[in-house]
Amino acid sequence: MSRAGLSCPGCGSSNVVDDNLYCQSQLVCVDCGSVVSEGALVAADDHVGGSDVSYSRSTAVAKKPCMNLIKGIQRVKAICRILRVNSGIEDLSQTYYNLAYQHESFIRVSLQKKEVLAGCCVLVCCRLLNWPITMGTISCLLDADPMVVGMVYQEMVKILNIEPPIINVTEVMEAHSLEYKITSLHVPEEYAESSKDLTKRAVSLVELAADSWIVTGRKPIPIMMAAIYLSWQSLKPNKHRLKCSLEKFCQIAKVNKHRPASKRITEMKKVLCKLGNEIPWVREAVTPDNVVRQVEDILKHRYALLRRALRTHEEALLVECQASCEDSLTEEAAPTQSSALVEQNPNASSVEQCELNAERAQRPGGGDDNPCTVSELHTDIQESQYPTPNWGKRVLFAPPCVTHPRKKRRVEQPELKDVTGDEEISDSEIDSYIRTPREAREFTLTQQLFYESEKS
Amino acid sequence: MNESALERYFDHFIENHSSRKEEKEVNEEFFHLLPDEILALNKDDTGNGSSSVDYNSQNPTAGASSTSAQEDRPTTLVTSVTQQQQFLPQIQNIICTVNLGCQLDLDLIARKAWNVEYNPKVYKALTMRLRKPRTTAMIYKSGNLVCLGAKSVAQARLAARRFSRIVQKLGFPVRFLNFKIQNMMASCDTFTVSLEQLALQEHCSYEAELFPGLFYTGIPNVSIVIFATGKLSLVGATTEAQMYEALGIIRPILSRVRRQ
Numbered sequence: 001m002s003r004a005g006l007s008c009p010g011c012g013s014s015n016v017v018d019d020n021l022y023c024q025s026q027l028v029c030v031d032c033g034s035v036v037s038e039g040a041l042v043a044a045d046d047h048v049g050g051s052d053v054s055y056s057r058s059t060a061v062a063k064k065p066c067m068n069l070i071k072g073i074q075r076v077k078a079i080c081r082i083l084r085v086n087s088g089i090e091d092l093s094q095t096y097y098n099l100a101y102q103h104e105s106f107i108r109v110s111l112q113k114k115e116v117l118a119g120c121c122v123l124v125c126c127r128l129l130n131w132p133i134t135m136g137t138i139s140c141l142l143d144a145d146p147m148v149v150g151m152v153y154q155e156m157v158k159i160l161n162i163e164p165p166i167i168n169v170t171e172v173m174e175a176h177s178l179e180y181k182i183t184s185l186h187v188p189e190e191y192a193e194s195s196k197d198l199t200k201r202a203v204s205l206v207e208l209a210a211d212s213w214i215v216t217g218r219k220p221i222p223i224m225m226a227a228i229y230l231s232w233q234s235l236k237p238n239k240h241r242l243k244c245s246l247e248k249f250c251q252i253a254k255v256n257k258h259r260p261a262s263k264r265i266t267e268m269k270k271v272l273c274k275l276g277n278e279i280p281w282v283r284e285a286v287t288p289d290n291v292v293r294q295v296e297d298i299l300k301h302r303y304a305l306l307r308r309a310l311r312t313h314e315e316a317l318l319v320e321c322q323a324s325c326e327d328s329l330t331e332e333a334a335p336t337q338s339s340a341l342v343e344q345n346p347n348a349s350s351v352e353q354c355e356l357n358a359e360r361a362q363r364p365g366g367g368d369d370n371p372c373t374v375s376e377l378h379t380d381i382q383e384s385q386y387p388t389p390n391w392g393k394r395v396l397f398a399p400p401c402v403t404h405p406r407k408k409r410r411v412e413q414p415e416l417k418d419v420t421g422d423e424e425i426s427d428s429e430i431d432s433y434i435r436t437p438r439e440a441r442e443f444t445l446t447q448q449l450f451y452e453s454e455k456s
Numbered sequence: 457m458n459e460s461a462l463e464r465y466f467d468h469f470i471e472n473h474s475s476r477k478e479e480k481e482v483n484e485e486f487f488h489l490l491p492d493e494i495l496a497l498n499k500d501d502t503g504n505g506s507s508s509v510d511y512n513s514q515n516p517t518a519g520a521s522s523t524s525a526q527e528d529r530p531t532t533l534v535t536s537v538t539q540q541q542q543f544l545p546q547i548q549n550i551i552c553t554v555n556l557g558c559q560l561d562l563d564l565i566a567r568k569a570w571n572v573e574y575n576p577k578v579y580k581a582l583t584m585r586l587r588k589p590r591t592t593a594m595i596y597k598s599g600n601l602v603c604l605g606a607k608s609v610a611q612a613r614l615a616a617r618r619f620s621r622i623v624q625k626l627g628f629p630v631r632f633l634n635f636k637i638q639n640m641m642a643s644c645d646t647f648t649v650s651l652e653q654l655a656l657q658e659h660c661s662y663e664a665e666l667f668p669g670l671f672y673t674g675i676p677n678v679s680i681v682i683f684a685t686g687k688l689s690l691v692g693a694t695t696e697a698q699m700y701e702a703l704g705i706i707r708p709i710l711s712r713v714r715r716q
Contacts, residue, residue: 134665135663135665135666136665146665150663150665150666153663154661154663154666157661163658163661165655165656166652166655166656166662166663166664168652213684216650216651216652216664216684217651217664217668217669217683217684218664218668219664219665220664220665221665399648399684399685401685402685419589419608419610419611419614420610421609421610421611421612421613421614421617422613422614423614425614425617425618425621429618430618430621430622430625431625432570433569433570433571433586433622434568434569434570434622434625434626435567435568435569435570440567440568443567444567
């Protein structure tokens with residue numbers, strides 16, 4: 001394009017055109033080829049409104065994820081493949097891992113914790129999508145401390161704001177029982193058992209344990225181990241199996257023994273004995289030693305046996321209380337409604353029961369002349385015994401922590417009940433906390449001597 | 457203490473004559489599970505008598521001893537306390553702070569007072585203990601004092617004042633500024649519950665593999681730990697009214713998952 005009004009200084013021609021050489025604008029004379037004028041190599045106009053761009057931003061295409069994040073996601077995939085979960089769980093766990101990894105709570109933690117985080121993401125996705133798996137399995141897979149796994153899990157769930165459903169022990173049982181190498185391929189015939197039968201019986205045992213307070217609040221894996229051990233013994237109660245201890249069973253089945261499992265076995269056997277004693281065709285007393293042979297019958301008729309056992313227990317309590325109730329009623333001079341309390345009776349708790357049972361049974365002596373209210377009796381109980389009576393001993397099934405309380409009951413300091421907070425503080429009381437000048441000197445001297453002797 | 461909140465709580469949940477409808481609903485759910493012979497006897501349900509519970513004294517037996525009405529309705533075999541004593545919180549610990557308003561020489565206090573521990577290499581605060589009320593205080597060089605272990609708000613205040621009087625006697629120009637209760641921990645006894653069913657509700661976190669209790673975080677600032685035996689532990693309230701309010705919120709939730 002020729003520019004009007006411009007003439008070439010070399011030949012005087014007015015035929016000067018714009019010739020952009022690369023990005024440099026130049027005015028060139030067509031006739032002689034000389035450059036009349038040229039612009040800057042980079043036009044100043046281009047920078048209007050722009051800013052300085054750093055090298056990394058001008059050369060980078062997109063932000064790359066860090067190496068540890070990539071490795072973590074690969075670990076998530078590996079864990080999913082080992083557990084053979086479906087693709088939905090795999091995808092969701094990768095998403096959660098991405099989100100959790102980039103949160104400030106996890107971005108700077110150790111690599112070990114990041115690996116645990118990978119396992120926890122898989123765990124939470126399995127829970128959300130109804131795939132039964134325990135935390136113990138994940139800690140085994142990662143070879144990590146279960147406490148650390150628990151800690152990371154809790155934090156992750158809080159950050160991602162998820163409320164995963166709880167696991168049901170009976171659902172996890174099948175997966176757990178597959179870990180036990182107890183089929184005929186692995187062990188001799190007298191010990192072998194099919195996984196299906198084992199699972200079925202163990203599930204029934206766990207359901208019974210759940211009804212009798214053994215499962216709630218406890219770790220599931222020892223319960224499952226105890227259930228599988230008892231069901232293995234009871235499926236073929238020959239002398240080999242009955243003599244086999246839990247430790248030996250774990251060795252045969254090639255699993256790690258959990259210490260609480262022995263306690264769960266004892267508790268389950270107690271419950272089975274209570275029900276076993278209700279079986280009408282069993283003449284001898286059912287004890288923890290011979291209960292294993294009755295397990296099949298107990299589980300088959302467990303609801304009926306439970307009802308019978310509860311009824312028998314109630315009747316026994318009633319009989320027991322009627323005897324002690326008669327004693328306590330005859331001690332009362334006259335029927336009272338307020339202040340006449342029952343004398344401190346060693347069977348005070350059963351007396352309370354007795355009063356209730358007396359009402360229930362509509363005994364003639366227990367109508368209007370009911371001398372004591374339950375609450376007054378309760379006061380007695382509290383004054384004479386523990387603050388709350390041990391109800392675990394009165395019912396047939398109770399949580400073991402109530403039946404065998406280990407903690408000392410809290411005793412309240414009675415003299416500090418009616419403080420207002422603004423009382424006068426006596427000098428003598430305060431002075432008892434302060435050393436006299438002589439004591440302070442002696443203390444300082446002794447301290448110095450002590451430090452000197454330590455140094456030497 | 458917020459009297460109106462206490463009164464509301466008392467009227468709603470403890471005084472049965474005003475809350476009989478609610479109790480009836482709760483108890484009807486429970487009654488249908490009782491054996492038939494008991495149900496037959498139990499048709500004329502008159503409810504519990506009134507009880508005058510003194511909340512100022514944290515005595516669990518106070519409520520029971522003052523009543524004179526008869527217990528018409530048989531209590532269930534599995535409860536450990538009468539209905540009047542359920543849901544009565546007992547404060548176990550109060551954490552409070554106060555500013556003494558002056559810089560303190562902890563070495564001097566450690567020299568001159570009997571009941572102190574001071575290891576600056578381990579922790580920079582001095583620990584002082586009182587016999588009555590049995591409390592512990594952490595005293596800092598800046599003059600801040602943290603008092604722990606009191607069983608009531610009044611005791612906490614008295615203990616904080618005693619600590620500051622001890623420091624005053626040691627020669628410091630002490631003042632009692634900005635006394636504030638930071639946290640209260642209370643325990644409460646209720647009925648047995650099914651944690652598995654409770655865990656299905658929102659704001660509940662129950663991980664049996666980690667801890668036997670269920671954490672309920674549906675109430676702002678207050679966290680409740682619920683055990684299967686019905687024992688509750690409430691943490692985070694700063695006033696007694698907040699605590700009673702929290703109990704008022706959790707009670708209907710627990711009633712729905714009551715276990716025999």
